[in-house]
Amino acid sequence: xxxxxxxxxxxxxxxxxxxxxxxxxxxxxxxxxxxxxxxxxxxxxxxxxxxxxxxxxxxxxxxxxxxxxxxxxxxxxxxxxxxxxxxxxxxxxxxxxxxxxxxxxxxxxxxxxxxxxxxxxxxxxxxxxxxxxxxxxxxxxxxxxxxxxxxxxxxxxxxxxxxxxxxxxxxxxxxxxxxxxxxxxxxxxxxxxxxxxxxx
Numbered sequence: 001x002x003x004x005x006x007x008x009x010x011x012x013x014x015x016x017x018x019x020x021x022x023x024x025x026x027x028x029x030x031x032x033x034x035x036x037x038x039x040x041x042x043x044x045x046x047x048x049x050x051x052x053x054x055x056x057x058x059x060x061x062x063x064x065x066x067x068x069x070x071x072x073x074x075x076x077x078x079x080x081x082x083x084x085x086x087x088x089x090x091x092x093x094x095x096x097x098x099x100x101x102x103x104x105x106x107x108x109x110x111x112x113x114x115x116x117x118x119x120x121x122x123x124x125x126x127x128x129x130x131x132x133x134x135x136x137x138x139x140x141x142x143x144x145x146x147x148x149x150x151x152x153x154x155x156x157x158x159x160x161x162x163x164x165x166x167x168x169x170x171x172x173x174x175x176x177x178x179x180x181x182x183x184x185x186x187x188x189x190x191x192x193x194x195x196x197x198x199x200x
Contacts, residue, residue, distance in 0.1 A: 002090050002093060003090040003092065003096055004095045004096075004116065004180075005090065005095075005096050005098060005108060005112050005115040006095065006097050006098070006115070006116050006179075006180060007100050007104070007109075007116070007117045008020055008098070008100075008118050008119075008120055009099075009100055009101060009102055009105045009117065009118070009157070009160070010120030010121060010122075010166075011121075011122070011146065011149065012146050013122065013146065014120045014122045014131075014166055015120065015131070015166045016099060016120040016166075017099060018169065019120060019164075019166060019169065019172050019173055019176060020032075020097055020099050022169060022170075022173045023097070023173050023176050023177060026173060026177060027177055027180065029094075029095075030096070030097055031094040031095060031096040031097065032096065033085040033086045033089065033096055033098055034049065034050070035052070035079050035081055035098075035099065036052040036053075036054055036059060036079070036080045037051045037052070037053060037054070037059075037077060037079045038055060038059045038077050038078040038079075039053075039077035039078075040053070041053055056078065059078045059080065060078075062082070063080070067080075067082050067083060067084075068080035068081060068082055068083065069081050069083050069107070069108070070100070070104050070107030070108055070111070071104075071107075072101060072103040072104050074101050074103075075142065075145070075146075079100075079101070079104065081098060081100070081104065081108070086098070095180065102153055102157050105117050105157075105160070109159075116161050116162070116179070117160045117161050117162070118162040118163070118179055119162070120164050120166050121154075121163060121164070121166065122166060122167075162179050164176060164179075
């Protein structure tokens with residue numbers, strides 16, 4: 001036996017980090033691979049819990065050593081999933097959640113064909129913009145770029161297995177738990193595909 005890998009992606013502001021945190025509280029046996037990043041911590045982020053924060057030079061050394069199963073450059077910051085943080089848990093038959101961007105999800109799917117990919121959406125792009133502006137961590141130009149990128153992702157990520165619209169957090173967490181439970185039993189699940197949601 002080996003653990004299953006569940007990747008959750010979505011545009012910045014979709015609420016995937018909050019959803020994953022609530023999901024892990026509801027299903028405590030789930031593993032979690034904490035990503036490494038070269039960006040500075042945001043307010044209330046804890047090293048080793050939210051991310052492993054390393055400087056860019058240290059991150060590049062890890063790349064050279066082949067420490068990452070996947071890594072990507074996102075808005076000029078580096079993010080990566082280490083082999084040790086992921087494989088150790090999978091080998092112990094622990095189901096592992098990953099919080100990754102769309103490129104990271106593609107990389108994981110290439111390495112782990114049976115990984116399950118779920119895309120998290122806000123109810124609309126207007127809601128996404130509102131959340132990003134209220135978060136107050138980026139300037140207006142970066143927010144505009146994030147919104148444009150979110151729209152582009154919607155058109156290009158139709159290869160995800162499932163989609164969850166994060167309008168109500170508790171419902172979204174319940175949907176995520178249902179996906180994990182149904183996929184672990186290898187039964188079908190009636191969640192809409194991205195193609196059906198492009199009119200948001």
